[in-house]
Amino acid sequence: MSKVEAIHYGDRKVYAVAAFNRGVAEWLQRLPTVWVEGEVTELRRNARWQSVFFTLKDPNDGACLGVTIARSRFDALRLDLADGERVHVFGRPELFEARGDFRMRALSIERFGLGDHLAALERLKKKLAAEGVFERKRPLPFLPRKIGLVTGNDAAAKKDVLATISARFPGARIVVAETLVQGPLAANAMIEALRAIAAAPEVDVVVLSRGGGSFEDLLPFSDEKLVRAIAACPLPVVSAVGHEQDSPLCDFAADARASTPTAAARLVVPDAGELLARLDRTRSGLARGARGVVDRRRERLAQAHHRLRRAPTLAVERKRSRLEHAAGRLRALSPRATLERGYAIVRTHDEIVRTTSAVSSGDEVEVEVADGRFGARVE
Amino acid sequence: MSAEQTFEDAQRELEQIVERLERGEAGLDEAITLWERGEELYKLCVGRLDAAQGKIEELARRAEQTRP
DSSP states (O other), X not given: OOOOOEEEETTEEEEOHHHHHHHHHHHHTTSOOEEEEEEEEEEEOOTTOSEEEEEEEOTTTOOEEEEEEEHHHHHHHTOOOOTTOEEEEEEEEEEETTTTEEEEEEEEEEEOOHHHHHHHHHHHHHHHHHHTTTOOOOOOOSSOSEEEEEEESOHHHHHHHHHHHHHHOTTOOEEEEEEOOSSTTHHHHHHHHHHHHXXXXXXEEEEEEEOOOOTTTTGGGGOHHHHHHHHHOSSOXXXXXXXXXXXXXXXXXXXXXXXXXXXXXXXXXXXXXXXXXXXXXXXXXXXXXXXXXXXXXHHHHHHHHHHHHHXXXXXXXXXXXXXXXXXXXXXXXXXXXXXXXXXXXXEEXXXXXXSGGGOOTTOEEEEEETTEEEEEEOO | OOTTOOHHHXXXXXXXXXXXXXXXXXXXXXXXXXXHHHHHHHHHHHHHHHHHHHHHHXXXXXXXXXXX
């Protein structure tokens, strides 16, 4: 490697353009080969050129990188690339010395379409599932003291969640941590925000929220480090990311998943109106129940009282009828009835005559018949 | 109804008296005594119910006023 020579003008060290470019180019060559992902644009291939040129564009922010690859190598890959296709390029940075152009010298190119992306995510999902990262499902608090909201600084999404939570439970207290939710820095920023908000005093549940977006927009929510951070979060986490059809991996690691801000609100706070209505119903039930107890007692008491009022009369009636019965039997047993049938009782000296030897001829006796007595003499 | 006799105890005693009277087991003099005791229990029970009802209505009214 030739040494880059400078010209000296007194104290000043000056490089020729070629020397400067060569110096930078040599320095760049020490950098390692890496994979870079982007979209292919401005692909230029000419059969007379040694190299194929294209520009790799970052779909998130439009950053561009010129790429060259040897034509023979490019043709051997048989990729048949078209503008706009997502690729992974393996190569190293390079400076084209003659023009001072920075670019990437590609050694290999792989198409990386949506399918490849999904396959990579699926592999990650399987790996995390096998580790048990998705198994932790903790119950959400019925009424959290404070709700932590990790959200993008995108006003609409944040306002949506705040509004729905407040509408459902007007007294809800929400701590908001705004963070990047898109681009290569988003995952780390969200991990940091999640950690900070989980450590905030009185926060009992965390909502991770982001509005809808493209598949690429939501990619940070499938970042392995973020997914693990959610699973390891000391507080229950609700994932409210994207729309119903999206399923970023953070959804699986979270304790609950909500497809809309409204659904997230329903998960983290109870409906205050419904709670009050139920309380009201319970309270009226309370008064009704208490009145019912008294009413039932009163009715039973009234019955007992009614019976009590009748009881003495009943008792006297019963005794009277027994008395009548006894009188009847008494009457049946008296000798009067016998006398009425024609029998008579004979007495002498007030003793009833039962045998003939009890009297002698000439004795005075008294005869009693049904309606009275008369005297007689024994013959 | 003595101080420690609950409403339920008084009610039970009253009902036992009624049953005894209705079965006609009691002598006439005893029946009169039982009846007087029954009336006394009845009055005390009604008094307790009235007091309970008054308290309930009072509480219900107060609850109405503090409706959220």
